[in-house]
Amino acid sequence: MNKKRKQHHEEHLDESWLIPYADLLTLLLALFIILFASSEMDSKKYDSIMRSLNSAFTGGSSFFEQPEVVPVPGEPATKKKDADTTSEQADLKGAQQQQIQKETAELQELKQKLDQYIQDNKLSAQLETKLTNDMLMITIRDNALFASGSATVKPxxxxxxxxxSDMLTQYQQYQIEVAGHTDNVPIRNAEFETNWDLSAKRALNFMKILLQNDKITADRFRAIGYGEYRPIDSNDSADGRSKNRRVEVSILRTIKEGTTIGVAENR
Known part of the structure; x- marks a missing residue:
């Protein structure tokens, strides 16, 4: 009886050793897979994996918890945007410079016509022209336009x-300002209470004559009176006060220059 039990027991051998053996094979397979995958990666990715594994075994943060930003090949978007903006600004600056040069040539041409008219009619003591970075200004002494204390334009x-006005018809793109100025001597008559009133009325009356030309559009013009508050000379002398009493017709640039270009005067 004992012999039969012994033979039956030997037929069922202890197979518990297979469990650690299977685990060992699984670990070896995983190692071979990692080694194969690593052989296909570049050095940077391999180093990243090694750091991740090392961090995992030592209890630190893994590679996947703190991913590194992989730079996209090519020019950074911010630099490209800045380059586009710079290019647009350069194009705009170039276009503006061309416009400034065009306006300068046109205003110089108009100035030459006015200077020739002043010379031919011997009006240099009464009129002068000046080209600046803002405008072409025609300055007319008040004694050439009005009687003392009056805003009626002389014939x-x-x-x-x-x-x-005939000359201005050839330059329709410019805005025109007509400004009246006086000296600081208070005015005393029934028509005008202050120098403000006198200067404004003189500018308005002169502008109305300019606008009698059918080829000129009124929306380009404005009249303004500055009174005694923008003198160009001292009011302490008769000559200085005479210079301050004036009407200025200004042809305004559409784009202002950073510096004055070719200031020339006819005195």
Whole structure:
């Protein structure tokens, strides 16, 4: 009886050793897979995996918890955007510079016409022209336009206004400002209470003559009176006060220059 039990027991051998053996094979397979995958990676990715594994075994943060930003090949987007903006600014600056040069040539041409008219009619003591970075300004002494204390344009001065308006018809793109100025001597008559009133009325009356030309559009013009508050000379002398009493017709640039270009005067 004992012999039969012994033979039956030997038929069922202890197979518990297979469990650690299977685990060992699994670990070896995983190692071979990692080694194969590593052989296909570049050095940077391999180093990253090694750091991740090392961190995992030592209890630190893994590679996957703190991913590194992989730079995209090519030019960074911010630099490209900055380059595009710089290019647009350069194009705009170039276009503006061309416009400035065009306007300068046109205003110089108009100035030459006015200077020739002043010379031919011997009006250099009464008129002068000046080209700046903001405008072409025609300055007319008040004694050439008005009687003392009056805002009525003299008949001879009306011819001057007509001549100026004829020239302006060739330059329709510019805005025109007509400004009146006085000295600081208070005005005393029934028509005007202050120098403000006198300067504004003189500018308005002269502008109205300019606008009698059908080829000129009124929306380009404005009249303004500055009174005694923008003198160009001292009011302490008769000559200085005479210079301060004036009407200025300004042809305004559409784009202002950073520096003054070719200031030339006819005195």
């Amino acid at each position: 001879d001065a009306q011819k001057l206004a007509v001549t100026i």
